Ligand SMILES: Nc1ncnc2c1ncn2[C@@H]1O[C@H](COP(=O)(O)OP(=O)(O)O)[C@@H](O)[C@H]1O
């Protein structure tokens with residue numbers, strides 16, 4: 001039989017039992033659509049997170065007090081213990097490396113802020129002027145922290161847009177004195193209203209000079225130090241610089257953890273890739289279910305078409321040809337179902353993008369290939385058994401049984 | 403052209419041996435018109451199926467056009483069936499979803515003949531068999547006689563050397579039956595070897611050579627003058 005004739009013959013026989021064919025197409029297309037849609041969403045989530053990280057700048061190196069238990073720099077180190085504080089003096093020493101572009105120490109805490117009887121609790125960040133650049137913060141009005149020695153505990157603050165709204169409403173905030181914990185401090189700037197940073201909503205932040213924050217929070221230790229390398233090429237040199245400097249200052253112990261954006265990014269990337277694959281695998285199971293359905297339906301078809309198969313043999317079809325005819329039918333079913341599924345999957349991810357524009361839920365090419373491949377593969381494998389049964393039918397009995 | 407030597411076929415049914423063919427020897431020359439008659443269960447169909455390579459003997463030799471076909475594998479048997487044998491059945495065995503023309507062309511389709519060539523070969527047959535106005539109808543829209551005509555056209559479209567018919571009139575009224583037999587005889591006059599299995603003496607006695615099978619053996623082999 002010629003390939004085109006085989007396809008035409010297969011389509012005609014599929015068309016002669018519409019309900020059965022539609023059911024199988026449905027099962028197949030749902031399976032493929034699930035693979036496409038879920039991998040699309042998984043991949044979109046990965047791209048989203050990768051994007052969020054790279055907006056921080058991949059030249060960034062984070063120094064955290066305490067040594068990570070594990071050898072590699074994973075996000076797990078974020079919850080490590082703190083044996084010896086990182087101090088402002090450490091930060092100052094680290095700033096003297098020639099690979100350092102910018103450096104900023106950071107402290108974080110909770111504080112009450114009050115103005116003319118209005119009061120609320122806010123996340124407080126103590127830092128220095130370079131954090132503006134490092135974290136891509138936007139100013140709405142006023143000035144950011146002044147460029148000056150990080151040990152100066154100047155009582156000024158920059159407040160987030162929401163803090164500004166809630167304390168001052170329509171009134172002018174610049175130059176006003178607010179009460180922060182037990183201290184007075186002057187508002188010198190208001191942050192723009194977009195973005196998250198340090199895992200906090202910048203709208204709700206209050207930023208003060210790091211030395212002032214240490215006073216407010218009554219601590220010597222830093223939460224972390226952010227260092228921006230001059231370029232990607234000097235990151236290794238920067239890491240060595242950090243290690244030797246800290247070891248020198250901490251009596252020979254390198255008791256800090258150094259996290260590069262690259263390593264964090266790579267870890268997240270890996271986790272999300274595995275997640276996407278897992279989700280794709282789970283969706284793939286529905287394809288196998290579709291395959292089993294195809295097998296059952298093909299077995300029924302073989303039983304129903306016994307006479308036709310016997311006849312084909314009497315008319316000169318060999319076993320291989322009979323098998324090829326039935327496998328062709330299954331492959332037609334799974335490829336048509338697969339294409340419908342692709343359509344559904346793309347429609348679904350298009351819808352997802354309409355609802356969550358930030359999520360680029362376009363399925364990756366490999367997922368499309370994998371879904372179609374699995375559809376065809378299951379169609380093929382699960383039609384082999386029915387096809388073999390058909391091929392082995394005794395033509396005399398097949399023709400006699402009616 | 404066809405030669406069976408001491409061919410036996412034994413079925414085991416419920417612990418009992420049934421000799422459907424018991425050391426049958428038979429030679430058929432090209433162009434012969436032969437009928438096989440005998441009581442029900444005597445082994446007529448088994449003999450015909452063996453001649454048509456649908457059934458394999460348990461012992462004995464079968465020479466078809468000089469070739470020993472008992473040792474061929476499945477693909478080889480299929481190829482020989484496709485080239486040299488045409489089958490006609492009591493119950494027509496047309497495929498319901500295909501039109502008359504598609505049913506007729508089925509052997510060519512299976513053999514990988516191009517669409518153009520198929521039409522080229524089916525059109526004259528359809529005309530000669532008086533099916534021109536029925537060629538796009540499906541089997542359930544055809545009368546019994548028309549169905550059997552379609553089946554005969556299908557059997558001869560691949561230009562076989564032998565036409566094997568198992569009770570071709572068994573499911574038809576007298577008139578259509580006679581019609582079909584005339585058609586088959588016409589094909590035989592064109593040189594086609596014709597073997598008809600029947601239990602209807604009126605049909606069987608028209609053949610120039612008549613074989614009587616009883617209990618898996620050839621009880622009589624008569625030639626008319
Ligand atoms: N596939 C089979 N399995 C078991 N017994 C069979 C089979 N085919 C035929 N027979 C037996 O062989 C004998 C001859 O059958 P068959 O050739 O169909 O006879 P006829 O066509 O003359 O009626 C019968 O007894 C029948 O029951």
Ligand SMILES: [Mg+2]
Nearest residue numbers: 446447448568
């Ligand atoms: Mg019979």
